[in-house]
Amino acid sequence: MSSRAQVYFIALILIIAGLGLTFYKAHEMDFPLAKGESRQVWTVESVVKFKANKEASGDPVKVSLTLPSQQTGITLLDEQFTSNGYGLTTEVENNVRRVVWSTREAVGPQRLYYKLQLTHDGQQQAERLPEPIAEPESGLSKDETIAAQAILDMAYQQSSDTDRLVRRIIQIIETKDIPEVDFLLKQNLATKSKPKLVKSILALNGTDATMVRGIYLEDGHRRLPPTEILAVFIDNDWHLYNFGSERDTTLDNFLIWQIGGESLLDVEGGYDSDVRFSIISNLMSAQKVAIWNTLNADGSESDFTIFSLPIEQQSIFKLILLIPLGALVVVFLRVIIGVKTSGTFMPVLIALSFIETSLTTGLPVFLTIVIVGLLIRSYLSKINLLLVARVAAIVVIVVGLMGLISITSFKLGIEQGLMVTFFPMIILAWTIERMSIIWEEEGPKDVLVQGSGSLLVAIACYFVMTSEAVKYLAFNFPELHLATLGFIFILGQYNGYRLSELFRFAQVAKSEDSWNMPESKTPNATKSGDA
Amino acid sequence: MITSPLTLKRMGIMGMNQRNVDYIARYNDRRYYPLVDDKLKTKHAAIKAGISVPTLIGKVSHQFEIKPALERLKQLNQFVVKPAQGSGGKGILVITGREGDYFLKPSGEHISLMDVQRHISNTLSGLYSLGGRNDVAMVEELVNFDPRFNDYSYQGVPDIRVIIFKGFPVMAMMRCSTESSDGKANLHQGAVGVGLSIATGKSLFAVQNDRLITHHPDTNKSFEELDIPHWETILTLSASCFEMTHLGYLGADIVLDNELGPLILEVNARPGLAIQIANQIGLKHRLETIEAMEHPEMSVADRVQWSRDHWS
Numbered sequence: 001m002s003s004r005a006q007v008y009f010i011a012l013i014l015i016i017a018g019l020g021l022t023f024y025k026a027h028e029m030d031f032p033l034a035k036g037e038s039r040q041v042w043t044v045e046s047v048v049k050f051k052a053n054k055e056a057s058g059d060p061v062k063v064s065l066t067l068p069s070q071q072t073g074i075t076l077l078d079e080q081f082t083s084n085g086y087g088l089t090t091e092v093e094n095n096v097r098r099v100v101w102s103t104r105e106a107v108g109p110q111r112l113y114y115k116l117q118l119t120h121d122g123q124q125q126a127e128r129l130p131e132p133i134a135e136p137e138s139g140l141s142k143d144e145t146i147a148a149q150a151i152l153d154m155a156y157q158q159s160s161d162t163d164r165l166v167r168r169i170i171q172i173i174e175t176k177d178i179p180e181v182d183f184l185l186k187q188n189l190a191t192k193s194k195p196k197l198v199k200s201i202l203a204l205n206g207t208d209a210t211m212v213r214g215i216y217l218e219d220g221h222r223r224l225p226p227t228e229i230l231a232v233f234i235d236n237d238w239h240l241y242n243f244g245s246e247r248d249t250t251l252d253n254f255l256i257w258q259i260g261g262e263s264l265l266d267v268e269g270g271y272d273s274d275v276r277f278s279i280i281s282n283l284m285s286a287q288k289v290a291i292w293n294t295l296n297a298d299g300s301e302s303d304f305t306i307f308s309l310p311i312e313q314q315s316i317f318k319l320i321l322l323i324p325l326g327a328l329v330v331v332f333l334r335v336i337i338g339v340k341t342s343g344t345f346m347p348v349l350i351a352l353s354f355i356e357t358s359l360t361t362g363l364p365v366f367l368t369i370v371i372v373g374l375l376i377r378s379y380l381s382k383i384n385l386l387l388v389a390r391v392a393a394i395v396v397i398v399v400g401l402m403g404l405i406s407i408t409s410f411k412l413g414i415e416q417g418l419m420v421t422f423f424p425m426i427i428l429a430w431t432i433e434r435m436s437i438i439w440e441e442e443g444p445k446d447v448l449v450q451g452s453g454s455l456l457v458a459i460a461c462y463f464v465m466t467s468e469a470v471k472y473l474a475f476n477f478p479e480l481h482l483a484t485l486g487f488i489f490i491l492g493q494y495n496g497y498r499l500s501e502l503f504r505f506a507q508v509a510k511s512e513d514s515w516n517m518p519e520s521k522t523p524n525a526t527k528s529g530d531a
Numbered sequence: 532m533i534t535s536p537l538t539l540k541r542m543g544i545m546g547m548n549q550r551n552v553d554y555i556a557r558y559n560d561r562r563y564y565p566l567v568d569d570k571l572k573t574k575h576a577a578i579k580a581g582i583s584v585p586t587l588i589g590k591v592s593h594q595f596e597i598k599p600a601l602e603r604l605k606q607l608n609q610f611v612v613k614p615a616q617g618s619g620g621k622g623i624l625v626i627t628g629r630e631g632d633y634f635l636k637p638s639g640e641h642i643s644l645m646d647v648q649r650h651i652s653n654t655l656s657g658l659y660s661l662g663g664r665n666d667v668a669m670v671e672e673l674v675n676f677d678p679r680f681n682d683y684s685y686q687g688v689p690d691i692r693v694i695i696f697k698g699f700p701v702m703a704m705m706r707c708s709t710e711s712s713d714g715k716a717n718l719h720q721g722a723v724g725v726g727l728s729i730a731t732g733k734s735l736f737a738v739q740n741d742r743l744i745t746h747h748p749d750t751n752k753s754f755e756e757l758d759i760p761h762w763e764t765i766l767t768l769s770a771s772c773f774e775m776t777h778l779g780y781l782g783a784d785i786v787l788d789n790e791l792g793p794l795i796l797e798v799n800a801r802p803g804l805a806i807q808i809a810n811q812i813g814l815k816h817r818l819e820t821i822e823a824m825e826h827p828e829m830s831v832a833d834r835v836q837w838s839r840d841h842w843s
Contacts, residue, residue, distance in 0.1 A: 495552040501544075
């Protein structure tokens with residue numbers, strides 16, 4: 001009995017600690033308990049990757065990255081640099097901020113991080129674009145000018161005004177209608193920039209254009225290259241054009257990183273350089289944002305929360321922090337309800353895949369793979385294979401099925417079928433293997449019972465893990481998981497009946513009424529009946 | 532059909548959670564599990580403890596031992612091959628006779644020496660074992676079942692399950708396979724469970740698929756006349772498994788041999804709860820009575836007598 005008391009004691013402490021910390025965080029640190037009463041804070045992380053010139057170790061490496069400045073509608077709250085032993089300076093030149101990392105020690109692949117927090121009130125305007133140049137320079141060589149002129153002429157004939165001209169030029173470049181495009185793109189290979197090519201072509205027409213580099217603020221994007229928007233000066237106004245996107249080109253929701261200029265990133269002493277952006281949004285109370293805004297760079301060393309992690313890891317944690325709740329659901333359904341599942345925590349993993357694919361597409365795809373897999377597996381059991389080899393064979397078959405489903409659905413125009421790749425293959429293979437063993441050992445009825453049990457639990461986990469409130473609390477108040485742990489402890493000590501057992505033993509209970517058991521005469525029955 | 536948890540509690544029906552938390556976790560030390568999970572180890576321990584088991588003819592542990600083993604099997608008329616760590620009765624090959632070079636199965640099917648070889652090879656590579664682990668094939672003497680039970684079972688073999696708590700027999704049942712259970716003695720697959728009186732070994736109730744029945748569905752034999760012979764021996768054998776395995780809460784599976792009498796087939800560290808349905812009574816009150824005893828340290832015979840005196 002004392003061990004049980006111990007468990008309850010620990011569980012109680014965990015629950016009190018979890019709820020207490022949450023309460024403290026909500027009231028003393030002004031973290032809002034619900035979404036809504038808060039401001040959205042965007043965290044943008046840029047990763048600079050390059051390879052240092054190998055043989056030249058000891059040679060200086062200098063990396064220079066343009067930084068965004070304060071702009072209308074966007075408030076920059078805080079920024080952090082991770083420099084891994086590099087010397088770090090920031091400099092301002094022509095109102096453009098740049099960070100410069102430098103070292104003599106770099107060998108092999110290098111990574112540098114710059115992280116930025118900002119709030120955005122949706123009133124972004126393009127008013128910061130520079131004064132246009134009356135006679136812009138194309139910067140093209142003689143051969144290139146001829147090719148560019150050919151494109152311009154073609155576009156000019158097929159358009160009525162400057163706006164249409166620009167659209168037509170973009171179209172010609174995108175579709176590569178005439179061979180000159182390929183030639184020019186090859187010449188332009190160093191920058192690989194189509195917008196830049198358009199800018200040069202327009203210069204021949206005497207129209208000024210400039211490039212706006214930055215990123216759209218959209219939650220959960222990872223490792224995106226910078227978006228390049230072309231701004232063209234037409235009729236005393238800047239018009240915006242976007243490549244490779246159907247969307248209306250506006251600067252709403254756009255964090256401008258750089259206007260004009262040659263490039264975002266310059267690396268000396270390295271090659272294969274690349275800059276990528278990850279974006280995540282979290283919610284913080286307006287007050288917290290205000291405090292942060294005033295304190296700014298202070299105290300980031302002592303910040304021991306998930307928010308101090310790189311953003312890529314943060315978005316992974318958004319998912320990971322849901323898993324304890326999935327586990328709690330599994331324990332509840334197993335211990336209190338008595339749902340039979342195949343594999344204890346497999347349903348949580350299936351639910352995680354459903355989160356990626358959404359339930360409506362994930363469920364049919366999952367069922368298709370498992371059913372087809374079972375059919376093929378039934379043949380495998382005729383030829384005797386060792387277990388490991390058999391599961392490995394199923395993994396290969398699952399890969400094949402995934403490819404088949406992707407291709408078939410793509411050809412049929414059902415894009416949801418492509419989601420199949422979100423299912424972890426090993427999980428699928430094990431599900432099939434287990435189901436098939438149950439089929440052989442206990443018959444199809446048990447496959448149905450345990451299979452639908454697993455799916456039921458997976459769907460329950462899915463609904464818990466996709467609930468907005470749960471997602472918000474799990475990520476912003478990870479200390480709540482102490483309480484989750486406490487509840488799991490308590491459930492682990494539950495020795496009462498499962499709901500399913502009320503059905504299972506119903507017949508015995510019924511017989512008690514009609515038969516008036518002879519057993520009840522035994523002394524022990526009355527004795528322990530009181531207990 | 533549903534019932535209230537209060538009714539179940541009053542009747543002392545034990546649920547899965549209670550079995551796991553209050554009995555298996557508390558009374559069964561994990562380090563004693565390997566002894567019961569491996570039938571070969573169980574058998575050796577049983578022989579050491581003087582408990583009757585089917586005679587072991589030999590074992591095959593490695594693929595290279597199969598060939599010499601087959602030479603020996605050729606000289607036998609009857610034998611059983613089973614995996615030491617098999618689960619749910621899988622992989623048991625029963626040979627009841629010979630016809631020339633062929634071996635005869637109980638169904639009358641003829642199999643060749645090659646088939647026997649493949650069966651043993653599969654057993655060794657873990658085809659029939661929990662988790663597919665490499666296993667050992669045991670060759671045992673065939674149990675000649677007491678003909679009195681012939682009509683109580685369809686195809687399979689009826690076995691007797693006795694729950695032993697702290698060495699006291701607390702509940703017993705006979706499991707009879709049926710056509711719908713496909714010859715398997717598993718209650719949730721449609722086998723018949725017959726509750727047995729601890730005091731007398733006579734039948735109390737018979738249950739199939741959670742419904743009370745009076746006759747075997749395939750052979751139409753009435754369960755009312757069922758009276759297990761050697762009842763005292765059966766209880767004594769099962770009760771002595773407590774000393775042998777050190778498990779506080781266990782299920783002993785017993786078969787009756789025509790000549791040798793009751794034999795322990797295997798011991799289960801996590802016996803199921805269906806026995807309560809077959810007996811139409813809960814385990815809880817009986818277990819609590821034993822838990823409340825001040826001096827449970829008695830000899831095997833005393834414990835058996837104590838149980839028979841207390842429970843009909």
